[in-house]
Amino acid sequence: MILGEWRSVVRYDTAHGFAHKDVMKANGEIVKQPLFFETYNLAFTHATLDLKMNWRQYKESLEKELKK
Template identity: 40%
Template sequence: MPEKQYLIMLDMDARKRHYHISEAGKITNFVVQLEVKTGGLWKEVIRYDCAHDYVHKDCYNIKGRCRKVNLYLDYEDALTLADDDINEHWELYREKFLKGDFP
């Protein structure tokens, strides 16, 4: 059961956290999230995961409120989407989050 986990600093106040488990070449669990540092604390901005046995994206505002978006994808496609989306849009998501909006 290979497990991979890493943290990538995108900027001094932004980082991407990636975690996944695979069995027999198939993703069985994953979390990919963008975190932004504000007020000395790291806060979730966007999190893709498969908790509760379905793929979804949680979008947070600076007050900690969450909007959940169901993603009708298999785990492999969702993991790829999560990495690509955060890599390509993290600056926009950070900006919206810091303004108090949902990314």
């Protein structure tokens, strides 16, 4: 939860024909970051590890943006 609400902060998906990470900004902007892996399985493994290691950082970053 961020400031009392459930919010998406980061998501990984393969929509639009390529693997990518979407980072949500406080102003509603979604920043797409392409992932350059040979297979969707490798992209999924990367996504899982990234979220396990960095979820707090993603959350804190959005919280700071929202408090501005």
